[in-house]
Amino acid sequence: MPTPYDEMWEKLNLDLTAHEGLLQVLGKFYGDIYLTQEGRLKGMEYLDFVLSEVHGLRIKEIQEAKAQGRKVIGTFCVFVPEELVLAADAVCVGLCAGAEIGKESAEKILPRNTCALIKSFVGFKLSRLCPYIESCDLVVGETTCDGKKKAYEIFEEYAPVYVMEIPQMKQACDRDLWKAEVRRFKERIEAIAGKEITAAKLREAIKLVNRRRQVLQRLNQLRAAVPTPISGRDVLLINQISFYDDPVRFTAKIGELCDELEKRVKAGEGVVPPETPRLMLSGCPMAVPNWKLPFIVESSGAVIVGEESCIGTRNIRDLVDESGDTLEEMLDALVDRYMRIDCACFTPNQERLQNIVAMAKDLEVKGVIHFALNFCQPYAIEAFKVGRALEAAGIPMLSIETDYSMEDVEQLKTRVEAFLEMVG
Amino acid sequence: MGEETVTANHPLVAGIDIGSRSIELVLLQDGQVVHWDLLPTTFDPLGQCRSLLDRVRAARIVATGYGRKLLLENLDHPEITAITEILAYALGARHLFPGVRTILDIGGQDTKAIALNMDGKVAKFEMNDRCAAGTGKFLEFMAVALQVPLEKFGDFALQADRRIQINSMCTVFAESEATSLMARGESPANIAMGLHLAIVSRTVAMLRRVGVTPSVLFAGGVAHNPCIKSLLEESLGASVLVPVQPDLVGALGAAIYGQKLVAHE
Ligand code: SF4
Numbered sequence: 001m002p003t004p005y006d007e008m009w010e011k012l013n014l015d016l017t018a019h020e021g022l023l024q025v026l027g028k029f030y031g032d033i034y035l036t037q038e039g040r041l042k043g044m045e046y047l048d049f050v051l052s053e054v055h056g057l058r059i060k061e062i063q064e065a066k067a068q069g070r071k072v073i074g075t076f077c078v079f080v081p082e083e084l085v086l087a088a089d090a091v092c093v094g095l096c097a098g099a100e101i102g103k104e105s106a107e108k109i110l111p112r113n114t115c116a117l118i119k120s121f122v123g124f125k126l127s128r129l130c131p132y133i134e135s136c137d138l139v140v141g142e143t144t145c146d147g148k149k150k151a152y153e154i155f156e157e158y159a160p161v162y163v164m165e166i167p168q169m170k171q172a173c174d175r176d177l178w179k180a181e182v183r184r185f186k187e188r189i190e191a192i193a194g195k196e197i198t199a200a201k202l203r204e205a206i207k208l209v210n211r212r213r214q215v216l217q218r219l220n221q222l223r224a225a226v227p228t229p230i231s232g233r234d235v236l237l238i239n240q241i242s243f244y245d246d247p248v249r250f251t252a253k254i255g256e257l258c259d260e261l262e263k264r265v266k267a268g269e270g271v272v273p274p275e276t277p278r279l280m281l282s283g284c285p286m287a288v289p290n291w292k293l294p295f296i297v298e299s300s301g302a303v304i305v306g307e308e309s310c311i312g313t314r315n316i317r318d319l320v321d322e323s324g325d326t327l328e329e330m331l332d333a334l335v336d337r338y339m340r341i342d343c344a345c346f347t348p349n350q351e352r353l354q355n356i357v358a359m360a361k362d363l364e365v366k367g368v369i370h371f372a373l374n375f376c377q378p379y380a381i382e383a384f385k386v387g388r389a390l391e392a393a394g395i396p397m398l399s400i401e402t403d404y405s406m407e408d409v410e411q412l413k414t415r416v417e418a419f420l421e422m423v424g
Numbered sequence: 425m426g427e428e429t430v431t432a433n434h435p436l437v438a439g440i441d442i443g444s445r446s447i448e449l450v451l452l453q454d455g456q457v458v459h460w461d462l463l464p465t466t467f468d469p470l471g472q473c474r475s476l477l478d479r480v481r482a483a484r485i486v487a488t489g490y491g492r493k494l495l496l497e498n499l500d501h502p503e504i505t506a507i508t509e510i511l512a513y514a515l516g517a518r519h520l521f522p523g524v525r526t527i528l529d530i531g532g533q534d535t536k537a538i539a540l541n542m543d544g545k546v547a548k549f550e551m552n553d554r555c556a557a558g559t560g561k562f563l564e565f566m567a568v569a570l571q572v573p574l575e576k577f578g579d580f581a582l583q584a585d586r587r588i589q590i591n592s593m594c595t596v597f598a599e600s601e602a603t604s605l606m607a608r609g610e611s612p613a614n615i616a617m618g619l620h621l622a623i624v625s626r627t628v629a630m631l632r633r634v635g636v637t638p639s640v641l642f643a644g645g646v647a648h649n650p651c652i653k654s655l656l657e658e659s660l661g662a663s664v665l666v667p668v669q670p671d672l673v674g675a676l677g678a679a680i681y682g683q684k685l686v687a688h689e
């Protein structure tokens with residue numbers, strides 16, 4: 001079926017036939033998982049629209065920005081300081097990597113026992129399916145897990161890659177390393193964008209990203225109400241979209257959605273009855289369109305009220321201190337904020353355990369579902385300690401390892417239902 | 425079963441466990457098992473369920489097992505509910521042996537380890553992932569490869585005169601490992617023993633993840649296999665309980681759940 005975007009996609013060198021297939025699958029999947037929900041907020045229409053135009057209108061906007069000389073920077077990890085990208089008037093897009101499509105091509109160059117996320121971004125590139133990757137002037141990788149680190153070395157042959165070194169520990173020398181890396185990144189972005197990052201520019205960017213984090217924090221506070229006023233799936237989607245939508249517009253739209261939500265909370269209205277068991281997800285990021293586990297959980301009679309993940313609280317919990325005046329102070333504020341990220345790639349990673357327990361208690365959940373992608377060592381191994389920390393706090397945890405395929409859905413349902421029987 | 429007078433005070437409650445290999449039915453009345461039955465799952469599980477249920481007049485049905493939703497969605501019965509196998513096994517096991525704290529179930533396509541707290545509530549559970557390694561299916565496959573009838577496979581393995589290690593747990597690789605052992609002149613009984621050992625070591629690892637508190641109940645179709653039972657006991661250093669009809673524990677548990685629902689009404 002021809003669309004108004006065909007020409008643009010062709011210019012981006014997408015594989016048009018396979019791409020049409022992808023959009024159809026995505027549309028169907030979205031219809032089944034999202035549009036079947038009852039009592040959704042009016043404000044979700046914006047998200048529905050953005051998602052339906054994920055490869056359309058948003059890409060068009062990005063092409064227009066490019067035509068005006070702005071650069072496009074793609075990232076895979078919440079460690080990459082978006083503020084610097086925005087301060088150089090570039091567009092920052094979080095590349096999603098949540099679909100199984102392209103797996104076969106990825107497995108031609110990666111071991112089969114590589115996590116689905118890595119296979120997905122490599123697969124998307126090799127199969128020429130992602131207009132975001134194709135629009136990028138630079139794709140920023142990071143030395144988080146070994147899988148990503150080594151995959152970027154291969155990916156480099158297909159896309160312009162730049163890798164940031166992320167420390168593994170949080171000692172003073174690690175902060176120094178990170179600061180040096182932030183500086184190096186700033187210079188690289190300035191060079192590619194052909195613009196100097198001034199104090200004024202950076203201040204503005206810090207505020208902009210903080211405002212987006214704050215609106216998402218507000219969303220999380222509101223959704224914590226009983227009865228739950230918005231499904232976990234919808235909140236996940238909002239977080240996912242925050243990675244590629246225009247930040248100013250997104251923040252305004254989610255602000256409106258929060259106003260609507262606030263009214264709903266005041267009126268005591270929910271999307272599920274008040275006694276519905278509340279659960280929290282914790283673990284690996286769930287990138288678009290990986291809605292599998294939330295869908296299973298929410299169709300088993302529970303509701304998700306929190307996501308301890310990079311597409312969730314890990315990305316929005318900490319703000320960058322806005323009191324800095326000089327460029328140097330602001331860079332320090334950035335460094336400190338990003339060093340607080342409690343990703344499982346760090347050792348030791350006690351903060352994450354504390355954060356999970358605190359979050360589970362605040363949200364008064366019946367249990368936590370820990371989600372690790374198959375072959376993701378950092379999260380799968382850390383699941384053990386997470387389980388113990390939660391157990392000590394009297395909170396049950398179900399540990400799940402899975403990927404993007406649908407083969408294990410029935411088994412996962414049984415596990416989730418048994419967990420609900422257990423905590424209910 | 426015959427035509428009994430079923431009054432509102434003595435309702436018949438059916439538990440039905442729809443597994444990948446077989447479907448079991450247990451009927452309770454006033455807490456007593458009054459009837460049980462079993463059919464292979466075949467390609468028409470729904471039809472098989474219907475023929476099991478058509479023979480009885482249950483006031484309430486509780487379905488469990490991987491086909492529970494299928495029945496729930498397709499059977500026209502006013503009082504039908506579904507619970508997971510985990511809960512069903514917990515209830516069934518405690519009914520048979522009130523002191524049970526740990527349950528191991530090895531069925532046709534999956535293995536479950538369940539830890540119960542003092543009151544018999546599920547405290548923790550583990551299930552195997554999507555592949556059939558270490559399940560009944562694996563044994564079935566290997567029995568065929570060694571040309572031993574499945575019901576005799578455990579006894580056959582017990583005749584082994586030495587213990588060899590089989591490293592693969594994947595059905596395909598284990599088969600080729602067995603073939604190459606045979607080519608090297610290893611006796612089929614020793615190979616069978618090696619395969620049993622492999623299953624038990626995998627299973628015990630799963631049990632240890634939930635914690636092994638006695639008494640341990642071993643259920644599911646594979647519990648008929650005497651070699652697995654004895655290797656389990658050896659490896660756990662404790663005796664394990666095997667019900668007379670280990671395949672019926674899930675259906676029994678489902679029926680018990682139904683009985684509780686009836687009592688609450
Ligand atoms: S989980 Fe770790 S590596 Fe992955 S995006 Fe988050 S911070 Fe980065």
Ligand code: SF4
Nearest residue numbers: 115117145147284376
């Ligand atoms: S999910 Fe795990 S293995 Fe995959 S990229 Fe993230 S940290 Fe690495």
